[in-house]
Amino acid sequence: MQAVFTYTKGMVRTDTSYCPGCTHGIAHRLIMETLDEMGKLGDTIGVAPIGCSVQAHKFMNIDMCESAHGRAPAVATGIRRVHPDKTVFTYQGDGDLASIGTGEIIHAAARGEKFCTFFINNGIYGMTGGQMAPTTLIGQKTTTTQAGRTKEQAGSPLRVCELICAIEGAVYVERVALNTPASINKAKNAIKRAFEIQDRKLGFALVEILSTCPTDWGLAPEDAMKWLGENMIPYYPLGVFKEP
Amino acid sequence: MTDKVLMKGNEAFAEAAIRGGCRYYFGYPITPQNEIPEYMSRELPKYGGSFLQAESELGAINMAYGASASGGRVFITSSSPGIALMQEGMSFLSSAEVPLVVVNVSRGGPGIGGIQPGQADYIQATRGGGNGDYKVPVFAPSSLQEAVDLIYEAMELADIWRNPIMIYTDGILGQMMEPVVLPEPRPVTEYSELKQKKPWALSGYGDDDSKRRVVKSLRMDPNELEMHVEALFEKYGRAEKELVRVETAGLEDAEIVFVAFGTVARITKEAIELLGESGVKAGLIRPVSLWPFPYDAFDALTDKTKVVISTELSMGQLVQDVQIGVGKRFPIRLITRTGGIIPTSREIVERALGILSDISV
Numbered sequence: 199m200q201a202v203f204t205y206t207k208g209m210v211r212t213d214t215s216y217c218p219g220c221t222h223g224i225a226h227r228l229i230m231e232t233l234d235e236m237g238k239l240g241d242t243i244g245v246a247p248i249g250c251s252v253q254a255h256k257f258m259n260i261d262m263c264e265s266a267h268g269r270a271p272a273v274a275t276g277i278r279r280v281h282p283d284k285t286v287f288t289y290q291g292d293g294d295l296a297s298i299g300t301g302e303i304i305h306a307a308a309r310g311e312k313f314c315t316f317f318i319n320n321g322i323y324g325m326t327g328g329q330m331a332p333t334t335l336i337g338q339k340t341t342t343t344q345a346g347r348t349k350e351q352a353g354s355p356l357r358v359c360e361l362i363c364a365i366e367g368a369v370y371v372e373r374v375a376l377n378t379p380a381s382i383n384k385a386k387n388a389i390k391r392a393f394e395i396q397d398r399k400l401g402f403a404l405v406e407i408l409s410t411c412p413t414d415w416g417l418a419p420e421d422a423m424k425w426l427g428e429n430m431i432p433y434y435p436l437g438v439f440k441e442p
Numbered sequence: 443m444t445d446k447v448l449m450k451g452n453e454a455f456a457e458a459a460i461r462g463g464c465r466y467y468f469g470y471p472i473t474p475q476n477e478i479p480e481y482m483s484r485e486l487p488k489y490g491g492s493f494l495q496a497e498s499e500l501g502a503i504n505m506a507y508g509a510s511a512s513g514g515r516v517f518i519t520s521s522s523p524g525i526a527l528m529q530e531g532m533s534f535l536s537s538a539e540v541p542l543v544v545v546n547v548s549r550g551g552p553g554i555g556g557i558q559p560g561q562a563d564y565i566q567a568t569r570g571g572g573n574g575d576y577k578v579p580v581f582a583p584s585s586l587q588e589a590v591d592l593i594y595e596a597m598e599l600a601d602i603w604r605n606p607i608m609i610y611t612d613g614i615l616g617q618m619m620e621p622v623v624l625p626e627p628r629p630v631t632e633y634s635e636l637k638q639k640k641p642w643a644l645s646g647y648g649d650d651d652s653k654r655r656v657v658k659s660l661r662m663d664p665n666e667l668e669m670h671v672e673a674l675f676e677k678y679g680r681a682e683k684e685l686v687r688v689e690t691a692g693l694e695d696a697e698i699v700f701v702a703f704g705t706v707a708r709i710t711k712e713a714i715e716l717l718g719e720s721g722v723k724a725g726l727i728r729p730v731s732l733w734p735f736p737y738d739a740f741d742a743l744t745d746k747t748k749v750v751i752s753t754e755l756s757m758g759q760l761v762q763d764v765q766i767g768v769g770k771r772f773p774i775r776l777i778t779r780t781g782g783i784i785p786t787s788r789e790i791v792e793r794a795l796g797i798l799s800d801i802s803v
Contacts (some may be wrong), residue, residue, distance in 0.1 A: 264659035276508025305497035
């Protein structure tokens with residue numbers, strides 16, 4: 199019998215620590231499957247952030263390190279200096295990248311660092327229990343915006359792709375989503391392009407991946423997918439913002 | 443062949459690091475250590491090394507973490523307010539057991555303080571400084587030669603102990619010029635030898651994923667975290683025995699025993715000579731390692747000693763270790779200047795004589 203679908207060697211054969219319906223698992227798999235298909239698993243070093251995916255190294259079957267909150271792009275910068283010919287990426291959430299780590303991500307992009315960043319935007323702090331993220335939508339309820347985020351009190355949600363694509367050193371910037379099978383396929387293509395751009399040493403590549411957090415959104419997994427499509431995509435439009 | 447050259451402190455620190463094998467430097471401008479990043483930006487590329495001006499001290503120490511976790515030999519420097527920002531990284535690297543050599547060219551605080559010399563980061567340096575239970579060996583040179591030798595050695599020690607090592611200097615040492623003998627450049631680990639020499643370092647596992655490496659500091663299981671911290675403290679326990687360094691002088695018949703480190707120890711030595719000329723015998727304990735602190739050096743004090751004086755550029759930080767070393771055997775007093783002011787040897791003599799007459803009454 200012919201196998202039509204197999205487990206990727208890029209994922210460790212274990213249960214993840216993510217909640218049911220959380221899209222971290224899909225994002226992990228897409229990245230690892232891509233590295234596997236490109237034959238890069240043994241030559242890749244990943245950097246895990248602070249947040250739910252702090253233990254991504256338990257699931258991603260590659261050499262990997264943790265980094266302090268927001269510092270993943272700085273850590274990856276150091277790794278890249280020692281290993282100029284390996285594949286290096288950071289995997290960061292919205293609290294990590296768009297709040298505490300804004301300095302690090304902006305300057306990694308400005309230097310045109312030759313690594314990729316996969317930015318998981320689910321509009322909320324997951325691991326700490328559902329507080330407002332810089333990407334929380336106006337009106338969205340979180341444990342620190344219990345009546346819904348207001349512009350007056352907390353400002354407007356940050357659009358990271360739009361910000362990063364204004365930086366010359368960032369050569370590839372795309373926003374994708376994980377809410378439908380078709381969008382998941384597009385997300386995988388974007389991930390592959392980011393690694394290819396790194397191979398060609400063209401500059402910094404960022405793929406923003408709109409994701410769900412059913413637990414902290416208080417929605418069933420399927421409803422969370424629907425909510426993403428109806429609420430996040432209108433504010434965070436999908437597509438390629440910049441390409442070489 | 444060794445070279446004796448007249449060098450500015452900060453430049454000598456940088457050259458010692460390169461000769462000690464540093465090939466990666468990440469820095470952020472802050473006075474009074476700016477000649478170090480300037481020197482590194484010019485010199486490191488000549489050795490195939492990598493200089494990078496980071497966006498902040500937070501960026502610098504986390505770049506250092508990434509490069510060292512990948513097996514590179516890394517050196518970073520800053521001055522007091524910047525060192526404070528780096529404490530997040532110091533804690534992280536200590537837990538992840540990643541080597542690093544850090545120089546603090548310290549200045550006066552608190553806050554932005556001033557840009558003149560200080561020693562008021564003593565508690566921060568010797569008690570960890572960041573969050574959690576950890577220790578960083580700290581060495582305090584009092585001459586440029588000693589600084590060069592300690593930095594050169596620390597580049598090796600950090601790898602051996604798999605721990606950050608701090609060299610605690612001050613704005614005087616960073617800015618002064620002095621003749622130094624530079625050590626022979628140490629051979630650098632070739633990239634192809636990395637996996638063999640540092641099997642724990644990240645480099646991609648190649649063909650065998652059973653050799654995959656993870657560098658981390660998070661341990662969600664309390665039992666696992668406790669075991670990890672206990673293992674770190676087993677290492678620190680060995681460091682307490684093996685890394686203690688101290689210079690002592692004239693303790694056997696000293697009425698006054700001074701305790702001082704770094705630049706202040708040099709001035710205190712001159713004060714001890716002056717006191718000798720006026721018939722007062724004084725001795726010195728100069729901790730070279732601030733952690734581990736040379737508490738045993740105080741065992742050499744005799745009943746001729748009337749007072750132990752901690753002389754420091756802070757409001758009484760070193761004296762806390764002096765108290766541990768002395769116990770209740772002798773009175774302890776302080777001579778301090780702060781704000782970036784350095785006492786003269788005459789000032790130390792006058793204040794010490796005043797203390798001696800108060801004690802004798």
